[in-house]
Amino acid sequence: MTPQEIFDALKSQFGDVIIDLTENVDTWIRVKPGSIADVCVFLHDDEAMKFESLMCLSGVDYEEHLSVVYHLSSSSHRHRITLKVEVPRDDPHVPTVEHLWLVANWHEREAYDMFGIVFDGHSDLRRILCPDDWEGHPLRKDYQVQEFYRGIKVEV
Amino acid sequence: MADTDTQQVDRPEGAIPDANVTVDRPGYPDEVALEGDDNIESELMTLNMGPQHPSTHGVLRLELKTDGEIIEHVRPHIGYLHRCFEKHAESLSYPQVIPFTDRMDYLAAMNNNLAYCLAVERLLEIEIPERVEYVRVIICELNRLASHLVSFGTYGMDIGAFTPFLFAFREREDIFDLFEMTCGARMLYNYIWVGGVSHDFPPGFVEKCTAFLDKFEGKINDYNNLLSYNKIFIERTANIGVLPVDKAYSYNLTGPNLRGSGVKWDLRRDDPYSIYDRFEFDIPVGSGEMGQLGDCWDRYMVRIREMGESVRIIRQALEQMPDGDVHKAVPRNVRPPKDAECYTRSETPRGEMGIYVISDGSNVPYRVKVKSPCFTAISAMNFLTRGHYVADIIAVIGSIDIVLGEVDR
Numbered sequence: 001m002t003p004q005e006i007f008d009a010l011k012s013q014f015g016d017v018i019i020d021l022t023e024n025v026d027t028w029i030r031v032k033p034g035s036i037a038d039v040c041v042f043l044h045d046d047e048a049m050k051f052e053s054l055m056c057l058s059g060v061d062y063e064e065h066l067s068v069v070y071h072l073s074s075s076s077h078r079h080r081i082t083l084k085v086e087v088p089r090d091d092p093h094v095p096t097v098e099h100l101w102l103v104a105n106w107h108e109r110e111a112y113d114m115f116g117i118v119f120d121g122h123s124d125l126r127r128i129l130c131p132d133d134w135e136g137h138p139l140r141k142d143y144q145v146q147e148f149y150r151g152i153k154v155e156v
Numbered sequence: 157m158a159d160t161d162t163q164q165v166d167r168p169e170g171a172i173p174d175a176n177v178t179v180d181r182p183g184y185p186d187e188v189a190l191e192g193d194d195n196i197e198s199e200l201m202t203l204n205m206g207p208q209h210p211s212t213h214g215v216l217r218l219e220l221k222t223d224g225e226i227i228e229h230v231r232p233h234i235g236y237l238h239r240c241f242e243k244h245a246e247s248l249s250y251p252q253v254i255p256f257t258d259r260m261d262y263l264a265a266m267n268n269n270l271a272y273c274l275a276v277e278r279l280l281e282i283e284i285p286e287r288v289e290y291v292r293v294i295i296c297e298l299n300r301l302a303s304h305l306v307s308f309g310t311y312g313m314d315i316g317a318f319t320p321f322l323f324a325f326r327e328r329e330d331i332f333d334l335f336e337m338t339c340g341a342r343m344l345y346n347y348i349w350v351g352g353v354s355h356d357f358p359p360g361f362v363e364k365c366t367a368f369l370d371k372f373e374g375k376i377n378d379y380n381n382l383l384s385y386n387k388i389f390i391e392r393t394a395n396i397g398v399l400p401v402d403k404a405y406s407y408n409l410t411g412p413n414l415r416g417s418g419v420k421w422d423l424r425r426d427d428p429y430s431i432y433d434r435f436e437f438d439i440p441v442g443s444g445e446m447g448q449l450g451d452c453w454d455r456y457m458v459r460i461r462e463m464g465e466s467v468r469i470i471r472q473a474l475e476q477m478p479d480g481d482v483h484k485a486v487p488r489n490v491r492p493p494k495d496a497e498c499y500t501r502s503e504t505p506r507g508e509m510g511i512y513v514i515s516d517g518s519n520v521p522y523r524v525k526v527k528s529p530c531f532t533a534i535s536a537m538n539f540l541t542r543g544h545y546v547a548d549i550i551a552v553i554g555s556i557d558i559v560l561g562e563v564d565r
Contacts, residue, residue: 025279025496056499056510056527071499071510071527075405075421082499098539106535114242129235129564138243147541 001048001079003027009049013042017094017111028082030070036085037095037121043072043081051081057107059115061141066092066115078087083106087117096122113140161309174444187194203546205550207236211314211550214560218537218549231539234531237564243508247525248277250490253524259346260526261562263306265301266335267504268562269348273522274429275500275511276350279492287480288352289431293473294365295338295347296468301372302331303505304466311456311554312383315392318457327347328555331370337361339499351485358380361476369467382397384460394447394458397540397552403452407536411507412462413556416442416449416455428500437465452555459557506530506557526565537550 001009007021007029019040031039043051045134051072055125060067070083085094096119098104111129116137117127126133135146145156197392201224206217215236215486218560223231241260245253250563259266277284288511304527307479321521339347339355347354383389400408412478414421422439440461442454494517515523534557 023491029496046202052402053408055408055501055508056512056525058512058523058525058527059193060523060525061515073513075419076428078426094540101408102403102406102539103532103535106531129238131235138240 001031003081006049006079006081010039010042010053026082028084030086031044033068033087033094035067035086035151037097037100039083040097040100048077050076052076054101054104055080056124057097057111059111059117059139061089061115061139062086063141065089068094068111068117074146075112075114077143080151090129091122092117094118095120098114100123116140184207200228205549207233212553212560213558214309214563216553216563217533220546220549223544226341227541227544227546227549228263230549232534232537234240234534234560237560239565241526241565242524245521247520249519250492250521253521254349255344255346257526258346259506259561260528260565261303261506261509261559262343263528263559264299264303266296266347266503267303267502267508269345270296271500271502271509271511272502273348273350274502276490276492276499278498278500279496279513279515280350280487280490280508282351282485282487284351284430284485285480285482286478287356288475288482288485290352290477291357291432291482292348293333293432293435293472294477295353297470298331298334298365300505301463301467302328304359304463305331307459307505307554307557308379308383308456311557312389314550314554315389317386319384323375323378323382327372330466334361334365334368337364342492349486350488350490352482356482362475362477364472365470369471371461373464373467376460379460382456390446390453392548393452393551393555396452396544396548397555398448398449399450399455399536399540401450403536403539408532409507409536409556410532411503411505412458413455413507413529413533415439415458416555417450418442418444418454422513424510429499430501432469434476435469440465450550455555455557470485471543489519491517493517501527502538504529506559506562507533508531528562528565530556530560530563534558535562 010018017032017035017098021029023057043049053073055073056071058069065086066089068080068085087094093118096108108122109126111117112125113127113130114137136143145154186443193401200221203220203222204217206212217233220227220232241256245254254269254272255267261268305324305328309321336342337358339345399417401417401419406415410499418441420439420441422431425439440458442449442458446453492515497514499510499512501508509529510527512525513521541549
């Protein structure tokens, strides 16, 4: 299916929750953050969609808001789609998709570590690349590195 | 390095589960009572494996919860090699990011270069000269050979066979000689550029490469005789770390790990990039020859067989390669359109590497995200090792072929 067909199918299934379709080299669908888990259940289970793998889950800091980007792929139907949700910077919450794709566990931990995005319902939301007691979320655009870590000067 | 001391207990016969059966005890992590004699209780022991351990292929720490010799739970701790690649990329121009990609998967740096350049080239929508495409395919397949050789050699060493390692590194040196004569570097190349490559093949490369391939093809058989069909090696790897297809998809294990479970999926053929659709080659998959489908031996054997296919690809490419200028399409200034973004994936020796690039119209990427195939593979460690013996962890780590530089970026 082409991204346009997937968009139409999602629109008829979910209505207003699906915001729009944008094309700029890649094509992506914007979804309201609260419903992303439901949309993913449909994409994962529906026979015509059957997205059995979550290729990548990334956080992005757009300065006015944070985004979570889901790159899904189906090897049985050979189609791909990109979903995006936008969450406010000060209180970013997104439902987890860990129960659909086990790999999301680690991807979501990385997005939490790097951007501070909280995935509701995640079974083990800890930092993954930085130490547990690190301050701040490094990939945010306004990140200031801490001066000392456990008494050791942090040099940038 | 046990955190808690455990008491030695005499177990009733049959209390130790079979190594191939996944232990699923609802009581975890509390004390687990064994069935059988009334008051025999055992305690789980926490054991740290790594971060400095010769068999973890880098700096990886595994926190094991063991019941005697049986693994109840594995929790990998990563991040020891975290160098903030993605943050660095946000302050460097597009071509300046390429040397950083070398240092992610340092055993297959060419393939990493290519993965990143493919993404930027798609954003720029530039056309790549024919010769460049062929040079890239040859160099990437040579690097795949070098990477699989390390995987093969170190896997043997992990399991206890030292000789294959020396055989593998001998051939790897020859490949590095070819790289050195092409671009001057042996490990980290910065070779593939956006729109081109840094140097054309020098005179005599084709002859030297062909001579290497002639020599190398016979060696694959040596490897099989040395290690693949060695009885001890089979005993250690068959039926260990079995990966069913649905879990492989769910954990997004890709590349040889997915093919080891019998799935014929290779991006070079199923979602062709560059010019891979012009070559004839087979996709080796696991078939459960030595035990269950998707065990460590199957994953290992896929890599050995892939080496033969890479040789085939290189031969065809050397034959078809046209003349041309490799710098013709290198852009002076890399400025993709504003707000454009793309996610490209390519088949590196370790699986699908995804590069997600967002542009803001300047000459510096707004965001670069790398989906590393090793990162997803290592997240399945707990699933693959649960219920096995501690020694089997080594077999599983080697069979999923991870490079920690790429996991942590």
